[in-house]
Amino acid sequence: MKKIFYIFAILLFKTSIAYSLIEVDITRGNLDPLPVAISPLHVDPQSDNYQDIKTKELGELISSVVEKNFRSTGLFNPLNKDAFVQKPDIAHLKPRFEDWSLITAQALVTGKLLLKDEKLKIEFRLWDVAANKEMIALAFTTTPSNWRRVAHIISDKIYERLTGETGYFDTRIIYVSETGPKTQRVKKLAIMDQDGENTKYLTLGNELVLTPRFNPTNQLVTYLSYFRNLPRVYLLDIETGIQEVVGNFPGMTFAPRFSPDGKKIIMSFAKDGNSDIYTMNLESRLVEKLTEDSSIDTSPSYSPDGKYICFNSDRSGLQQIYTMKSDGTDVKRISFGDGLYGTPVWSPRGDLIAFTKVKGGKFYIGVMRVDGSGERLLTENFYQEAPSWSPNGRLLVFYRETKSGKNGKGFTAKLWSIDITGYNERELETETDASDPSWSSLLSK
């Protein structure tokens, strides 16, 4: 009697799963990625061609950008299109769910595009295959040159619907492009889409540049330049290309970042050799000194509400992470583990601080809560540092250098990303060697 009841209970449980909408839990590592079918976008036969891309191919290109985004998350497994039975146009109207569930798809993405009179209209739908339901349907109209961005925005919408988290595909990464032998590196500011496409170089490589960071609207970048052999913090307007030095400091300024409202730059200024943390208001040009210590204070980063700052200091003797209120009071050391801690960055969600840790000759990227508890090391390597958060606070991008032989042979610097779960570590495609990445916020908000 007991046995029968047991089986019955399980059956009930199963049934309830089958009819619930799909959800992907991204708060833990996902070893069993969700199978999704991303059908090529159906192209309306009345469409015009776009530049050298045939509109017919544009439908496939858009779906392949979406597919690549999804594969990169490690949370989804985009299925092979060869197995798709239903044609894109019919699937978009009303999918035959049995066909899609036969190839194990749990979610299905379909879409349609029309390119007419220099306008690109794209529709897409997300379907829950098991529940035989539409989960979302959206349409965009834009200029044809925006097709990649639309693909990223679609990816974000689907990601948001399936995970309950904000997406991060319609974003860019700014970084330092590196070429040439290790001893004579040429460094330029470069910007690319999050998936490695659309790389553009923002400086010519005539002077050394380091540590670029976006402002909250992604239009300005603050970075360190050795222009005329005077290392100073600069501001660059990406659209106009206009660069200006930040403030009039009689010495090196470095380690800049924007405040969350974009009104201030926080940075280190080395006065007579001693680095302290300063802010400069970009409108009033008012400069404020926040730390007053004979030891090194650098790498400041604001909390997303702007009320706190985390930074790196060796006032205890060795490099450690500290927090303080944004007026410089209430300084607290928060890192207490073995080894050195550097490059603290406050998560855009406000709950964690990412850092680089050096211990036993190895470099780690890790996260800790803002009070220093719950330290977790995500990845260990020969040399890696400088994490930057994805705008949804789920991933970190950082750079990694390889050990080099004589005269710097075999030396490489590459960008990598990792989920804060510690899973899905992957190299980002860049045209050249790369370092000092900084992730933008979502371009479409």
Added chain:
Amino acid sequence: MKFNKKITNLLIILISTLALSACSTAKKTGTASGDVYTGKDTVQFLASGVKDRVFFATNKSALTTASRDTLRKQASWMRKNKKLNVVLEGHGDERGTREYNLALAEKRANAARDYLLTYGISGKRISVISYGKEKLQRL
């Protein structure tokens, strides 16, 4: 400030000395004695036979006894060559985070500058630049 291009710049270069000797690389031809590394292959001499660089312990910016000795010789060389100006280049550790090493190298270069000042060299003749872990010299 005008720099004389003919003269080798003074370099103030890091590199972990004994503290890191176990995991430090490329110390094949030199000898480590006391707290300074001397390698014939790399250590350049100024015209008068004074070493052009001093070394610091890992993550430190305090001058060692040997560094102070070198700097005193540099100061007396500079007193003899009054028309020359110098650039002090601060360097950090390749095996360290970038921003911290910019600060550290700046501090090191300034420590050397301050020491030269105490030996009567005018601050106008010395300029300082930190490279952090950029442009590291191979030892």
